[in-house]
Amino acid sequence: MARQGAMAMELNPISSAGEQTVGADIEALVGRLYPICRSITGDGVRKTLSILSEHIAIRRIEIPTGMEVFDWTIPEEWNIRDAYIADLLGRRIVDFGANSLHVVSYSVPVHQIMSMSELRPHLHILPDQPDLIPYRTSYYNRNWGFCLSRNQLEAMGDGPFEVRIDATLEPGSLTIGEIFIPGEIAEEILISTHICHPSMANDNCSGLAIAAFIAARAERAGLRHSLRVLFVPGTIGSLAWLALNDAETWRIAHGLVITGLGDRGDFTYKRSRLGNARIDRAAVHVLSGCGGDPKIIDFSPWGYDERQYCSPGLNLPVGRLTRSPHGEFPEYHSSADDLTFVSAEALEEALVAIEDIIAVIDQDRTYRSTNQKGEPRLGKYGLYRTVAGQSGKVPEMAMLWVLNLSDGRNSLLDIAQRSGQPFSEIRMAADALHGAGLLEDVSKRAG
Amino acid sequence: MARQGAMAMELNPISSAGEQTVGADIEALVGRLYPICRSITGDGVRKTLSILSEHIAIRRIEIPTGMEVFDWTIPEEWNIRDAYIADLLGRRIVDFGANSLHVVSYSVPVHQIMSMSELRPHLHILPDQPDLIPYRTSYYNRNWGFCLSRNQLEAMGDGPFEVRIDATLEPGSLTIGEIFIPGEIAEEILISTHICHPSMANDNCSGLAIAAFIAARAERAGLRHSLRVLFVPGTIGSLAWLALNDAETWRIAHGLVITGLGDRGDFTYKRSRLGNARIDRAAVHVLSGCGGDPKIIDFSPWGYDERQYCSPGLNLPVGRLTRSPHGEFPEYHSSADDLTFVSAEALEEALVAIEDIIAVIDQDRTYRSTNQKGEPRLGKYGLYRTVAGQSGKVPEMAMLWVLNLSDGRNSLLDIAQRSGQPFSEIRMAADALHGAGLLEDVSKRAG
Amino acid sequence: MARQGAMAMELNPISSAGEQTVGADIEALVGRLYPICRSITGDGVRKTLSILSEHIAIRRIEIPTGMEVFDWTIPEEWNIRDAYIADLLGRRIVDFGANSLHVVSYSVPVHQIMSMSELRPHLHILPDQPDLIPYRTSYYNRNWGFCLSRNQLEAMGDGPFEVRIDATLEPGSLTIGEIFIPGEIAEEILISTHICHPSMANDNCSGLAIAAFIAARAERAGLRHSLRVLFVPGTIGSLAWLALNDAETWRIAHGLVITGLGDRGDFTYKRSRLGNARIDRAAVHVLSGCGGDPKIIDFSPWGYDERQYCSPGLNLPVGRLTRSPHGEFPEYHSSADDLTFVSAEALEEALVAIEDIIAVIDQDRTYRSTNQKGEPRLGKYGLYRTVAGQSGKVPEMAMLWVLNLSDGRNSLLDIAQRSGQPFSEIRMAADALHGAGLLEDVSKRAG
Structure with missing residues (x-):
């Protein structure tokens, strides 16, 4: 995919050759977030926010267990310290320490000796992908349950096994991370990404890392719009934020859900429920100039x-940017979504596209x-090539086009x-014409 | 073409394997209607309505000769008892008894000895289809005139011939058959089919038989809308009905003209003049799920x-469903449109599509x-699979989609x-959600 | 390209076989206009208008140097008598008499002995087309400057050269030619073509000649609309006319800019800024029935x-008809656009298309x-074939369609x-129906 980034570079320069690229910086951050066991609640989320906070200040919102948010209730908080299936000699066959995916998220505690026939209903494999x-x-x-590869399962024998999940499920709170960078106008651009997935690099360490970089870079560059970035546990987190901010959601004038941006697939932009909102048109315009073969889906x-965000009573102009869409690549929701599945280049391209x-x-x-x-007569204003028939700069x-x-x-x-001209050229032309007194700014005052 | 019929089965079960299929029943009815010599008036129409009335009560409307209906006048009634061209030994060369197509419809009576040169201007053949x-x-x-195959004509010699058409063209009436099944609401669905064509199985014994079955099955099943089925002589019949019911045509909220539904061609749906009325959208939706390669034409x-029905001052939402469109298949308007040209399977598929x-x-x-x-939260209402990542029923x-x-x-x-989901699944989902109290019915009251 | 011309023939018959064709007449006129050195002002324009006036009276509008027209000012008038580059023996190497393209239009006078190094910045060639x-x-x-072929340049040597441009650039006026043929209604159809290009046959002797023929033929035939034909120096000429007629431009109900209509390319129609004005729809309809592969561009x-004409504050319904679009053929704006580049057949086809x-x-x-x-019932009015099933005339x-x-x-x-029926058939049907009292004319009164 060709590098565009004309806009991004104005917000904040993308690193030049020779330096550590911003893509490598994002990739490094993905690497630090990857091992953490996250869920919709618990210390994994908090630890993740702590690491992200090294790049930009993040406000934590703690919402207590039992609080009602629309049709939902904040669940008990889940925390896990250890989990394994071992033989009776204590040799761990399946070990949470090796990969946080091994435990079904929100498993209740268990500590028991059991045979394979008792254990089997609690084991989840991918029959067609024996390594994952x-x-x-x-x-x-x-x-409660364990996830393991089919190969692991087939090597296990009949038991008996020591099965242990050292977890707690207790009243506590759900944690949301929020960044708000006030702009000149009250209308906000929202970037939302989910923070509830455990050790998967693309889904969604990529979204978390890119969102933090966007916020940090935008704070340095300054935007006219206010920018809000949300790190939310999937579904329940966005619902909770929306419920808490019910009177203020009108401020979200444009929004993007971002996730799965580090793999090698082309971009996929999913339109908002409105279908042709400004965010949809901006995304389509930018992606169509990005190279590759971006897909625009309804x-x-x-x-x-x-x-x-797009439920009927909110109907916010929020689209979604991913690369390969969820569920449409073999590594989706498995241990194959590891650090080798994402690249610095893909992460940087995604950053540039979003900034554009x-x-x-x-x-x-x-x-x-x-x-x-x-x-x-453009020549009067120094805006015309001197000899007709030869193109100028x-x-x-x-x-x-701008004049017409x-x-x-x-x-x-x-325009x-x-x-069909790139926005960057149209804006450059408009700046020149405005500078020459040939355009009057009649933008509606927002906010 | 794949069998859908999810909707039809609710109205009235389609016959199961082992039983006589409903398609075979329709085909049998087509077979009984086929020999009758119908025209725009006369006893052929009445005899046809009598047979159809064995399946459901049909009201006959008799409109007297001379009555003005819009720009037209009800013509004299035509009845025919016998017709032939014979040699002078009385051997019939062309015999109305063998096929009612042999006589030009509405021929005035004639009984005369004539040579081929006198007779020839009254003979009609299909030069390129010598058997038909x-x-x-x-x-x-x-x-007056006779229709015959080119082969018959070429074997006739120079005559002389005895030419006889034993017909009457006298003041009488034009006959329309009408079924009205009141529903819960006054808004009507109209099914209209033409009853004026003589011995052609597809055009239009197929439409007549299917319309009778639809009415009979709808009466047993019950509909919310009122259902009106019209058996009308082409053009003059629909004009007469519209003129007689001029103040009530607004009740026709949705309509279909049906004909030519027994051949092996894919369905063709012709949109109403409105172009995107509810009937048009429903037909396009159902046919797109029917398999085959349905054609949607403007x-x-x-x-x-x-x-x-679609004349400018009425502009009713009436579309048309056929298989191969009229004039676009070689058997059209000829003796090749016989009982071998239609099949029980095609007739049943058409019934199912219309009922859907x-x-x-x-x-x-x-x-x-x-x-x-x-x-x-669908789980609260028992509407969610229990372990995420595995699909439920x-x-x-x-x-x-329904919720959003x-x-x-x-x-x-x-929705x-x-x-792009089948209507049957959307309705099933809506029923489940409505049953759980998650949907409120806000349909506009019709009628 | 197939010849249509059903409409054009009614305005004025296109010449029959055996006669001199109208295409040949137009081609002959192109040949007379070709040698003249035109520019945006000066006697070349006036001489051109004199020749065109042999076909139809043309009013000349002289607009004085210095007059302001919108953001522009009428420039000084440029006239040229002679120009050459010669060796010191007086042998002309580049001679304005041979081709008016040799001098950069609006060159200031010069008469000087100079070396190639001094002269070179004033010489223009087409490096990739050495003959042109x-x-x-x-x-x-x-x-000031000279245009020459690369081959000429390469043969020139180092000089010294006698360089002379015998031109004047002085206060005078800019000349516009205008034809106005009043119709029954005040609404006007505008035909505009540029008169500022020197010796190029397609660009724009073709447009000038066709415009004169259209006006002459329309005057003889008579139109309901008023017809205005403008021969304007490009840009400054149309601006001047618009500025002078600022209060009356609303009368331009439909318009076409025509140029480049004699080459062998298919037609290209460029829509007005409005995009789907009546002129756009008429042009698309006519061209789609013209044969060839017409291009419709936005x-x-x-x-x-x-x-x-399409600047935002005017936004007139003016489209443009050309054949190969400017800048998209190798002969564009060069000496290859000579009399061999245009043909009588192409010119006549263009005349027919515009008249249609x-x-x-x-x-x-x-x-x-x-x-x-x-x-x-069409039969009542003599508008129906007599035996159904056989097509009538x-x-x-x-x-x-017209009735519906x-x-x-x-x-x-x-309609x-x-x-999808040709306009000519629809109009013929409407005339028949109107004649039979079946249609009432409810056209909005224009003007």
Whole structure:
């Protein structure tokens, strides 16, 4: 995929050759987050936020067990210290210490000697992928279980086994991480990513790391819009945040759920339920100039937290950016989603794409040409090549499009879309024309 | 074509293996209607209605000769007892008794000895299909004629011939058959089919037989909408019915002209003049799930009685369902459209498709989710699989679509269309959600 | 490309076989205009208008140097008598007399002995097309220069050279040619073509000649709409006309910029900024029936005078018809655009297409069928074939479309578009139906 990043570079320069690239920095952060056992509650989330906080201050919101959020209730807090299946000599056959995926998330504690026939109903494998450990959860149904590879299972024999899950499921709280960077206007751009998945690099250490970098870079660069970044446990976390901020969700003028951005697949953008909101148009415009073969898919009530942001009574303009969509690659929700599955290059490209989308939203303006009848004579303003028939340096086509469509109704994004010119060129042309007094800014005041 | 029929089966079970299939029953009825010589008036129509009345009560409307209906006038009634061309030894060369197509419909009586040169202008053949008898009419131009195969004509010699048409063309009446099954609401679904064609199995014994079965089965099953079935002589019959019911046509909320449904071609749905009425959307949705390669064509003022229902001052939402469209298959309007041209399987598939379209219209509802903000927790209502990552029996995607789009504006058909899920699954999901108290019925009261 | 011309022939017959074709007449006119050195001002324009005036009276508008037109100012008038580069023996190496392209348009006078190194910055070639002379201008930047082929340049040696441009650049006026043919209504159809290009046959002797023929033929035939034809120097000419007629531009109800119509490429129609104005729909309809592979392209603010007519504060419904678009063929803006590059056949086809587009606009009407409910019985009015099943001479499908869609809202062009029937057949059907009293003319009164 070709590197664009014209916009991103204005927010914050992407590292030059010779330096450590920002992609490598993100990859390193992914590596630190990877081993932690996260779930929808518990210390794994808090430890993750602590590491992310090394890059930018993150506010923690703790929501107590039992609190009602819309149709849901904050569950008990789950914490796990150790878990294993061992033979009676104490040799661990399946060991939580080796991979946090080995325990079904939210497993109740167990410590018992049992035969394979007793144990088997609690074991989860991927029959068609004999080397891989699956990822399983049982949040709202009290149960326990282990996930292991089919190869491990087949080598286990009949037992007896010592089975232990040293976990607690007790009243506590659910933790959300929130960053808010106030801009010049109250309208917010939301970036939301889920923090509940254990040791999987792409799903979702990639989203967590990129979100932290975006926030840190945006804080340094400064945006016109306010920026809100949420690290939420999937579903229950976004519901809880929405319930707590019910009177303020109107401020979310544009939003992106981000996840699964480190693999080698092309980008996939899923439209908001609104279908053609500004965020949708900005994302489509940026991705279409990104190279590769980006897929643009319609909204469906399946996926990540966009399901909640786009529920009918909220209907927020929130789309979703991923690479290979969830459930459509063999490594999905398994131990194959490890650190080798993500790359610095893919992570950096994703950062650039998201920053470009944010820039399009943030830098969009609506102008009215001061020459409504006929074109202005660009040469008078030093904006024309000197000998006709030879092309100049100024993006003349972009200037002509801006002049022709700037009737006070079309924004720069509208003009970029209709003309097929990159937003960056349209904005450059508009800046030149505005500087020459040929455009009047008639953008609606937001916020 | 794959058998769907999920909806039809609820209206009335389609016969199971081992029994006589409903398709065979329809085919048998086609076989009984086939020999009768029908025209736009006369006893052939009445005899046809008598046979159809063995399946369901049919009201006859007799409209007297000379009555004006819009721009038209009810013609004299035509009845025919016998017709032939014979040699002077009385041997019949062309015999109406062998095939009712042999006489041009509405031929005035004739009984005369004539040479081939006198007779020839009254003979109609299909030059390129030497075995086939064409179908010809001369309703509004007093004339007489015989239709025969080119082979018959070439074997006739120079004559002289005895030419006889024992017919009467006298004041009488035009006959329409009407079935009305009142539903819970005054809004009607109209099924209209033409009853004026003589011995052709597909055009239109197929439409007549299927319409009778639909009415009989709907009466047993019960519909929310009222159902009106019309057996009308083509053009003049629908015009007469519309003129007589001019103040009540607004009740026709959805309609289908059906004909030519027994051949082996894929379905063809012709949209109403409105283009995207509920009937159009329901038909497109059902046919797209039917297998085969259904064709959806735009309205044109050519074809059957949809021309009248869709005239500009009525503009009723009436589409048309056929298989191979009229005029586009070699057997069209000829003796090749005989009983071998239709099959029980094709007839039953057509019945199922029409009943499914009716069911979509009849069972469509508009709901509002009781959880407008955020999804409900389906597990609380027993509507969720127990271990995440394993699929359950409930059509979860359909439930999520219904919940997400049920904002009080989208009906189940809208949801089926946007989601690409079959209407039957969307309705099943809606029933489950409604049963759990998660949906409120906000359908507009009709009628 | 197939010849249509059904409409054009009604305006004015296209010459029959045996006669001199109108295409040959246009080609002959192109040949007379070709040698003249035109620019945005000066006697070349006036001489061109004199020749065109042999076909139809043309009003000249002289706009004085220094007058402000919107953001622009009428420049000094440029006239050139002679120009050459010669060796010191007086042998001309580059001679304006041989081709008016040899001098950069608007060159200031020069007469000097200079070496190649001094001269070279003033020489323009096409490096990749060694035989061709480019076309260059320097209207708003005082400069001088010569255009020549690369081969000429390479043969020139180091000089010294006598360099002479015998031109004047002095206060004078800019000349516009205008034809106005009043019709029955005040709404105008505008044909605009640029008159500022020197010796290039396609760009734009073709447009000039065709425009004159269209005006002359329309004057003889008579139109309902008023017709205005403008011969304008590119950009500054249309701006000047628009500025002078600022209060009257609303009368331009439909417009076409025409140019480059004599080459062998298929037609290219560029939509107005409005995108789907009546002129756009008429052009698309006519071209789609023209044969060949016409291209329909969206508006962009690049090209000819449509840029000014479609500036945001005017936004006139003006499209553009060319064959191969400017800049997309190798002969563009060079000496290869000579008389061999255009053909009588292509010129005549273009005339026919434009006249057909004008005819669709001019002959469009909106009717209301007097039978809103049900079809009328065409046989009563002598408009039906006598024996059903055999096709008659009357375009029955066109009649049925007109009857069905004539609800007072659809014009004949709307009906032609929706039905896919040629406008000429739809109009013929409408005339027959109107003659029989079956249609009432409910066209909005224009003007």
